[in-house]
Amino acid sequence: MIYLASNSPRRRELLQQIHVHFEPLLFRGPGRNDHDIAEDVLPGEDAVTYVQRVANAKATGGIQRMRWRELPSRLLLAADTTLELDGEIIGKPDDGEHAVAILQRLSGRVHRVLTAVVVSDGLRFETRLSTSDVRFRPLSEDEIRYYVATGEADDKAGAYGIQGRAALFIEEIRGSYTGIMGLPLFETGALLQEFGYSL
Numbered sequence: 001m002i003y004l005a006s007n008s009p010r011r012r013e014l015l016q017q018i019h020v021h022f023e024p025l026l027f028r029g030p031g032r033n034d035h036d037i038a039e040d041v042l043p044g045e046d047a048v049t050y051v052q053r054v055a056n057a058k059a060t061g062g063i064q065r066m067r068w069r070e071l072p073s074r075l076l077l078a079a080d081t082t083l084e085l086d087g088e089i090i091g092k093p094d095d096g097e098h099a100v101a102i103l104q105r106l107s108g109r110v111h112r113v114l115t116a117v118v119v120s121d122g123l124r125f126e127t128r129l130s131t132s133d134v135r136f137r138p139l140s141e142d143e144i145r146y147y148v149a150t151g152e153a154d155d156k157a158g159a160y161g162i163q164g165r166a167a168l169f170i171e172e173i174r175g176s177y178t179g180i181m182g183l184p185l186f187e188t189g190a191l192l193q194e195f196g197y198s199l
């Protein structure tokens with residue numbers, strides 16, 4: 001049994017897919033992300049550095065709470081997903097209009113999705129990065145607005161979910177489907193095995 005330091009329902013589904021038994025370590029508290037981890041981009045920070053820093057911060061936050069519960073020997077897993085386009089980091093939309101603006105930028109272009117996954121036993125923190133290139137076909141204003149109205153853009157990096165209706169927008173991916181969805185299972189499995197977890 002591992003701890004999953006995540007509120008993301010996608011990450012839970014994906015871990016279940018590879019039969020990893022986990023207990024969610026839920027983040028509580030105010031804010032868009034329901035945890036105290038600063039998700040602001042630091043000046044000059046690139047997407048690779050950013051996504052790894054945030055995933056490690058989530059893992060560290062989780063480990064601190066595990067110690068408090070006096071269970072330091074269990075493994076803990078955390079992850080972070082972000083998008084990059086034109087050297088710019090694109091996170092979750094603030095509201096519906098922001099979601100529309102993000103999807104208009106992605107329309108007809110290739111963007112990069114980065115997911116960093118971290119496993120820790122409280123002493124060692126190991127990180128793996130999954131990088132995928134995603135090509136969107138050109139989208140009309142109407143279909144973007146319809147998509148955003150379905151609510152599927154909410155709370156997702158890049159204002160879309162490949163696992164939902166946005167599959168209709170995606171012409172091609174190069175990389176990892178599960179990485180785009182929020183937890184790259186190949187890298188996750190390899191990391192867990194590195195810590196002696198048998199799969």
Ligand SMILES: Cc1cn([C@H]2C[C@H](O)[C@@H](COP(=O)(O)OP(=O)(O)OP(=O)(O)O)O2)c(=O)[nH]c1=O
Binds near residue numbers: 156157182
């Ligand atoms: C690009 C893309 C993102 N997403 C989601 C996965 C993540 O939940 C979210 C990215 O936000 P994250 O900040 O990585 O994760 P989160 O806040 O949802 O969860 P937590 O920090 O508690 O682990 O976007 C999809 O579900 N499908 C997609 O195709």
